[in-house]
Amino acid sequence: MEPIPLATSGGRFLAWYSPRGLARLAFPGAGSPTPSRALKPPTPVRVWHRATTQAVKQVLGGRHPTKLPPLDLTSGTAFQRAVWRALRRIKPGATRSYGEIARAVGSPGAARAVGQACGANPIPLLIPCHRVLAAGGRLGGFSGGLDWKRKLLAREGHDLTP
């Protein structure tokens, strides 16, 4: 699998596609160095990538993505997929705590495991792990860097004045 660059106002993301759909999305600077990009991707991937690009730009603008590419989440465990499914139900502008997500997937007390699952999220932005905060409205962590988390939340209309 070979990453395809995705240019935005916030920098160049990288997107990986499997035969099933979008499998991974990496923030600018993270992930691998050079997307060599010698050969043109097969047609379905180009179509998916257009959808991904549009969706990423919409989320960066604080808007709800209208169309998503198919997401390949087969890499996750059952618990992780349950968490990711719960994350996708959080609308822009809304937030949940790790503990709330734990309860939502039927494992109250698994707040830390939810944090792990968020960190393992292969498709940030489209699976909005940035909308999960620590208890009491505290920021919590973010694999992609807390600056991104702050930026995305601010774009979705949050007052971050701690």
Next chain:
DNA sequence: AGTTCGGACCGTT
């Protein structure tokens, strides 16, 4: 009001 400490909790490697 804010901070730190200690234990408990659960899925993953």
Next chain:
DNA sequence: AACGGTCCGAACT
């Protein structure tokens, strides 16, 4: 067996 994007209460400042 050890580690986390946690949580909560207690004991501080």
